[in-house]
Each structure stands twice: as structure tokens, then as C-alpha cells.
Amino acid sequence: MDFSESSSFEKDRHIYFLEMMFDTIPSMYQEQEINRLTLAYFAISGLHILSALDRVDKDRVANWVLSFQSHPGNISDLDNGEFYGFHGSRTSQFPSDGIGGSHLNFSHLASTYCALAILRVVGYKLSRIDSDSILISMKNLQQPDGCFMPIHTGAEKDLRFVYCAAAICSMLNDWSGMDKGKAMAYIIQCQSYDGGFGLVPGSESHGGATYCAVAALRLMGFIEDDLSKCTSSSIIDVPSLLEWCLQRQAIDGGFQGRTNKASDTCYAFWVGGVLKILGAHHFFDKGSLREFLLTCQTKYGGFSKFPGQLPDLYHSYYAFSAFSLLEEPGLNPLCIELGIPDLSAVGI
Template structure:
């Protein structure tokens, strides 16, 4: 395959194959079924190839992962009634095996995103339990944990919560002001964002911060009115940090002194797109880097020197090319991380 030629049909064939059966290397990702499906289905959507998907079958499959409360009391016990990543078997005291599913913010984001991408109507979707129980996951500092017990809190899950509320057009599931304060506290001295306050700036965390602020309606307000101290989003410093992440090979780093990686062509490129600074990066060199990560088997690899593609880097490689307006690809709704739904 010519490294600078985009081979659409090969990528469609790869993702269509991944939709039917994943390689055994993915067995360790059993609990992330909805996330893997999100990469594959959204990738096909970017390729304008959703005709390869049985939509009714997919809708039924996704909805089967939704966790439902049994009674009103369930909504008051702190559990999250979203979507779980997989069904898991547990042995009861009497030795019987029962099947359980636990709601997770990332899986819920992926489930709702899949449904939105394939055109599912949310008019008959009962999402009140999702939003009412999601409030339990927001912490006093404004961050979110992804599940009701035993999990970390960081920007990834603030983003998931904001995206869920945005897609459902209902913000009762979170306190936006508290979430805003947490996000802005994660901006580092160099302009980027760490996953938690005081952490090293990271491309994925920076995307989560900027995209969440955009979804919550704060980015435009910040540019026009400037938040009062101490919560000022320094956009000029942020743009500078993003542009500095483009390496001499054309790709974007996720962190300083790390190699370029296909996925950051979207994570960092998406931030630049949202803030109006995308025209300042070297887009020709970026395209050449992304295409150098194409696999001869279809799909995209993490690094040019890797051998095999994976669904994660395949989706974000395609998303990066969509930002670059590659012919034959659908445009993105950048802040949601999905193809634009018309």
C-alpha cells in the first residue's frame, strides 16, 4: 500500500471484519465490549459505510447492556444505572451462578454515542434513571467517578458525563458549575491539562477538558467575557502547548518527549479544531504521518513501525483524517468524538 494514499475500501473491510469477530488478543477486553463496538461502528460511520451494519440488531444488542433499577429505592442507594461494558457471572452464597451488569460512565457514553451515530430515536428511551443516578457519581470537587464504588476520579469521566447529558439534551445529571471548576483546576502551568489537578499535561486529558467545556457551553463564554480569578482558561497558552506537540515527523505527541502516536492526531488536533487554531499546524505533514500508520491489512497502527492495526487507533486515525478533510470521509462533531449526525 502506498503510504501516502488513503485506501478507503481496505479500511471498510477491516472494520466490517472487526464488527463480526475480534481477534483473540481482545479477550482481555471482555469488560469493554461497548467501547470496542463504539470504535468499530463510529469508524464505519466516518467511512460512510453504515450500510454494512445491521442497525436493528445492533440497537437490540446495545440496549441489552443497560442496567435497570428494580425499584425507586434502587435510585437512592448510590448505584449508577447506565450501561455496563459486559455481563459478568457471580456465584451466590447458595452456589448458584447469577449474571450481573454494572453501569459505567465510559460504557454509557459509548452506548449512547453508538445509538446516536446509527440514528436511534431517543423519544421512547427511558433515560431518567441514568441521569438521576449519575448525580451520585459527581464528587464534591466537581469530578466524576465512573462507577458507584472503588474507582478513580478524573477528567475522562467529567467528559463522559458532559457528553451523556449533551446527547440526551438534559443536564440534570450533573452540576456544570462544579464540573467547570474542576476542569479549570486541571490546567497546568504549560497550558495543557492533566487528568487531575497538578498532573502532567496530556493530549487526551486536554481534549476531555476542552470538549467538556465546549459541550457545557463555557468555551465561548470564556473567550468573550474571561472568567474572574482564579478560574481563567488561558487559551493562548493552551494553543501554544498544542502546537508544540507536533513533532518533526508531522504527528502529535500526547506528552512532551514522547513519540508521535496516531490517536493524538485526533486528541490534540481536535482541541486545535475546537479552539480555532487548527490552521496553524502543518496539516500536510500531519496527513503524511497518519497515512504512514495505515496497515496493509486495513485499519491503523499506533506507530508507523508497528505491525498490526487495532480498532482504537483505526477509529482515531480515521477521525484525524476527517479533521484534515480527507475526501470520502464524513465530518466529525469534534466535541462528541463521533461523526456528525445530520
């Protein structure tokens, strides 16, 4: 039998896959070195979803993550326009002159989100980190229209980074790092005529952007988790949003990220998560989605983007997240809005 035809979620094989990725990252990921923290987030949070976090040294992981935080020279530096969050990798901490001079500050919102997520997953108390530097300097990244840039200079801006800012504030339990009203206004502008959200106002609706919009609004307290309340008093067009999301489940059972695109493993979480946040997850076909995901399960462990391809960390993590959303036995539940295990549900 072809492994992709298995009707079982091969949990042990997936744990081995993540352990391998955690211990020795394959050479194919060399070009992703700048995103090392993100790759670690997929592996470590993935192991927690699979109830296998005991496979890693939590203190060692926490110390490693903390070594990526950028710190201002003094308190006055927090007004210099730079962001003092977490670097994505060791190379982005190299001295700017290549010898030993001053460092370029390449702290990044997405890396900071991943760093805080890892720390939270391994049980590190976030109250112990220098959150003031993160939050005060993060304000510098919010643009006049409410959107965020991920780094202090020369970068794009879109809904991904609005979400990262909201998740950072939520995990630190301090909303002083952003203007929620301006962020909300920007998100509303990104809802398209068909109900989904584009990354920027006027762009095509996209599953990932839609998750970022809805999860950020939920984290900021602007939408309810009760479908009847969402529909009757929401700041966004919830009926059109629900219709757009439900239309993304294709005939093969999987979810597509955009209209007329092939089903893709990761959108089982991005779109399925939106429906879960809105309390509408009982409207899609869970059995068909599970069957599609299993066609992307590989004999090496992990999941691929499409059936018949090799596994990768990104699609594996969001497949595990989707199976958790589907309440697969033996998996830890998720905090959908933060994209990490629900630590309160597992006694942390």
C-alpha cells in the same frame, strides 16, 4: 513499494478491516471483553465516518446495545448510591452468586457514553430510552470537588469521567445529571502551568486529558468556538493552551501526547480536535500530519500506533477521526466534541 509509503488513504481496505472487527473480534482482544461496547463503538462509528454504515444491521445493533442497560428494581433504588447506566459487556451482567441470584451493578460512565454514541450513530431515538435512571443515578458519581467516578464504588476519578458525564448529558439533551458549575471548577484546576491539562490537578499535561477538558467545557457551554472570543473572555488560559497544543506537533508531522514523547496516531485527533474546537486548526501543518498518519496505515487495513506496527481498533478509529478532521474526501464530518460523526451534516 511498502504499503506504509502509500500516499493514498485506502478507504476500502479500512472498511474491510472494520467489518472484520465487527463480525469476529480477534483473539487478541479477549482480555478486553469487559470493554466490548467500547470496541463496538470504534467499529460502528468508524464505519459511519467511512460512509459505510450500511454494512451493519442498525436495528440489530440498537437492540444489542439496549440489552446492556442496567435498570433499578424500583424508583426508590435510584437513591441507593449506584449508577444505572450501561454495562461494558455481557460478563459484567452475570449474577453475583454465579447461579441466578442478584446482579452486581457494574454500570460504567465510559460504557454508557459508548452505548449512547452507538445508538445515536445508528439512528435510534435516545428519547426512547430510560434516561431518568441514567441521569438521576449519575449524580451519585459526582464528587464534592466536581470530578466523577466512573462506577459507584472502588474506582479512580479524573477528567475522563467528567467528559463522559458531559457527553452523556449532551446526547440526552438533559443536564440534570451533573452540577456543571462544580465540574467546570474541577476542570479549571486541572490546567497546568504550561497550558495543557492533566487528568487530575497538579499532574502532567496530556493530550487526551486536554481534549476531555476542552470538549467538556464546550459541551457545557463554558467556552466559545470562536478563537477571538475564547482568547478574550475564557475561564481558562487559552493562549498558553494553544501554545502547548501547537508544540505537540513533532518534526515528523505527527502529534505527541506529552512533551518529549514519540508521535502517536491517536493524538492527531486528541490534540488536533482541541485546536479544531478552539477554532485554531489552521495553525498546524495539515500536510505533514497527513503524511505521518499514512506511515501508520497498514496493509491489513486500519492504523497502528506507530509506523511499522500492527493495526488496532483504538488507533484506527482515531486515525479515521483525524482524517475526517483533515477533510479527507469521502469521509463524513465529525462532531468533534462528542467524538462521533456529525449526524446533522449527513442528513440525520
